[in-house]
Amino acid sequence: MKRKLAAVAVLSATAMLTGVVQVATTAQAAPAAPSLQAQAAQQREAVLAVANGQSAPLAGALGLGGQEKLVAKDAVVDKDGTRHLRFERTYAGLPVIGGDLVVHQKADGAVKSVDKAVSAQIALPSLTPKIPADKAAAQASGAVKATVGQTIDSDESPLVDVHQTGQAQLVVWATDGKPRLAYRTTVEGTRADGTPSAQILVTDAANGQVLSTHEKIETAAGTGTGIFVGQVPLNTNQNGSQFELKDTGRGGQSTTDMSNGESGSGSLFANTSNSFGDGTNNNRESAAVDAQFGAATTWDFYKNTFGRNGIRNDGVGALSRVHYGSNYVNAFWSDDCFCMSYGDGNNNSAPLTEIDVAGHEMSHGVTAATAALNYSGESGGLNEATSDIMGTMVEWYANLPSNPPNYWIGELINLRGDGSPLRYMDQPSKDGSSADYWDPNVGNLDVHYSSGVANHFFYLLSEGSGAKSINGFDYNSPTADGSSLAGIGRDKAAQIWYRALTVYFTSTTDYAGARAATLSAASDLYGANSAEYNAVAASWTAVNVN
Template sequence: MKRKLAVGAVLSASAILASAIQVSAGIAQAAPAPVGQSAAAQHRGELLSLANAQAPAAAKALGLGGQEKLVVKDAVVDADGTRHFRYERTFAGMPVLGGDLVVHQDAKGAVKTSDVAVKGSIAPASLSPKLSADQAAAKATGAVQSTVGITQDKDEAALTSVTQARGAELVVWAADGAPRLAYRTTVEGMRADGTPSRQLIVSDAATGAVLSTHEQIQTANATGTGNGLFVGSVPLTTNYTGSTYQLKDASRGGQYTTNLKNRTSGNGTLFTDSDNAWGNGAVSDAASAAVDAQYGAAVTWDFYKNTFGRNGIRNDGVGAFSRVHYGRNYVNAFWDDSCFCMTYGDGASNTHPLTELDVSGHEMSHGVTANTAGLNYSGESGGLNEATSDIMGTMVEFYANAPKDKPDYLIGELINLNGDGTPLRYMDKPSKDGGSADYWSSTVGSKDVHYSSGVANHFFYLLAEGSGAKTINGVSYNSPTYNGSTLTGIGRDKAAQIWYRALTVYFTSTTNYAGARTGTLNAAKDLYGAGSAEYNAVAAAWSGVNVN
């Protein structure tokens, strides 16, 4: 049974903090966990309980109103006991969109600073909706239906059908700084390329006007022993039932891979095998793509755990599952939070599965972002969301260091979605893809998120590797800077630590590029010290992409 912390015991919960700190550092040596519960999960639960118990005091310290409540989402504790508690906010019992914040406390629980998605009052002028929930759902559905057949941009297939709307929920919309009562409705449909659509529509509760749309299906946007299509021959941890082997990994949260057999719904059929040898390295064997997917999930799990001490995508020890052979001729892959799963199409002619390693790392990192900063998937925050997946997908590739997929700063270079052997995106000079931004400008936020991400991708490359011409693992790069400066990189490992800490400790749902600069500088200060070479390199790299 999980121990419940009393408010009066919070400030003296040193034992809990000590164990939680060890978990955060990846060196947990804890008291035995309850049967069926891992030690990491036990301590994470205790840490979240601590954050929950601190919520009223934090709300008071921040001067929140009596109708505002904090709901804990995540918690990070540093080695010195400093706490970083991430909260969502409610107003009069309703979720506040744009109300998220991170409270930074010292080891004794005193609030030091905070990062707030939207500053100022979040109180709407009225708490009485003029539209009913059914009317709001109908208006949201109509707004989505009006986009059927219209291509929004060249990288997103047009919506072809709307299947259903899930019940409208009253919320407070505060993300744009003008709080008002609103409805949040999920409208489901299908796109022309076979990608399912699940659009989160926020609409004014008085007029039905659409305030925000957020596509929840986030695609690659293009994109025993196992013998995979891209990873080659690799070891796989499987499950033996006594009569057959399953492509299921109990050592990594039970994550597994299924075969959709060209369907577009359902969980699929778990891959099984009689001799524990999976795939033949070619598309003629359906298990070859499954090897890539299962291995990609395993490497992504190991990367996050061994690099950051993160125990799975949600940091709760639970593994996601992967679905391969989705649809027919489906040239994409996507992460879906609602099923907590990763899905891969088979590409053109059903012969080019999109199961490349950096695609796996990219898509599953959307899950990490959703469970930490929750960066809104539009505007500059959407670009930062996509860039986070490119950055971490690239780091997964470097972590794996697979002989058949040598790590690089190219995104999706092996799946050949462009048909000419070029990658989807370039981190050293993003504009080489024909659409991405190398540098920040006031119009970057109006670009598709896969192109506005170029600014952060370029920043990360400059921070890790520096500017100018160089060759890494046989790939030639030549990264420019906006201000003509010459930059020396601090190495990709340090750069990744800085980005991850900023994501999990400082970024909020509305963080823009200016906020990302502040967050990464704070992260560099925490990790390496103010005025350190790493701190100065972060500042210089942002200047190199015109974020000052």
């Protein structure tokens, strides 16, 4: 009976969605027609309204308690009408960490299946914390002061200027399958290399124990030696006699000069010639060209490959900030400012603006807007691998003569000083630290190294095993079981990974869950008995995920 109620709610909500789409279609004929991006944003909001309209009956159909509510976060609608509705959960009005789930529905609203981050029932004996909020915040700040952070190359970098931001928020912690009352506190600081830090700590409201710590500033890349994209076209915005590095065709995304500072949005690059940079580090515009082109290419890749309208799928472009910090040897994405930041490297002479860095970092934003994979354990490895996979695909999409695409990460930045890439997808262990195959201890590795299992899977699925030369680069990819694999091509592999990320992954997905999710994605896209489905299964087996 509950399942039937959920279906009825879908039908009425679908009718409402149809009305919204019809209104948008009619508006296109009017003189002041909204842009295609605006229409896409309106339709996405309509789909989310449909999902929110179903939240109450779905909560009942899923057997959630009377104090639990679902809040729609995202929705994917297939061409055949199948819906994949992603929800966060609240309990007595409190956010539930680990409460996210995805409901998969047929076109008629019948529920096909549900993917939950945690299956535990939530029933708390009390909503009164034993520790007051101010004490919880102080404990969280103290815990951060006692820790060190991680950068892309995993060098430990101590935090300085540690301070709490805002009030400690009461939440329900359910990620470990043992729901309890907890506090969520944001503690900010700056690492010794200049990277800003914003750590989210969850502490037990009964005893102050740290249950989870999550760094919101996700870093990648490293030091570089030059400007990477060569001569490329740019969309600019004319403002009077000035031309600005602002792309109104891609959500208004822009590039600014931080002037080696670390706060604020920087100054928008603009000149009167509409020609930016000269390919040298001596011209501050050159790094800006890399960043602006990288953002545009990442936008185009997601839009033309997956139909995604911007990082959050809402038509809004991100900000790119170049010349961040002084002698800053890193780059990072932050959801808080919805921006990419690039340092100038050692001696402020090596901007970190290689195109797969841009694709990698902005893909962290895509992950945050969809599965929100925890940035620790196996989920953290999958988070990093998603950015490596999509950053690599952005590089292939760009296909620049100055930066020939390959399956290596950061190959032009020369982080180690010997010309070697930062990471290798064909055999991750060649970097000396990453895992080729899954084992029970993989989740204990730094997320940039545990990502090797998924990176290796993606390479094998795309290109197969053994020695070969691809686009002028030599690879030799082994398998854990000694099998010989033939790849299905990177384009199909990327479609499978993206669908798994946006439709099946949850915040706690581990490698076993990633295998199940990608198999479901392959079945959706190519059929349960397809060569692609079988290749996904064989590629996971080849990296010891069974």
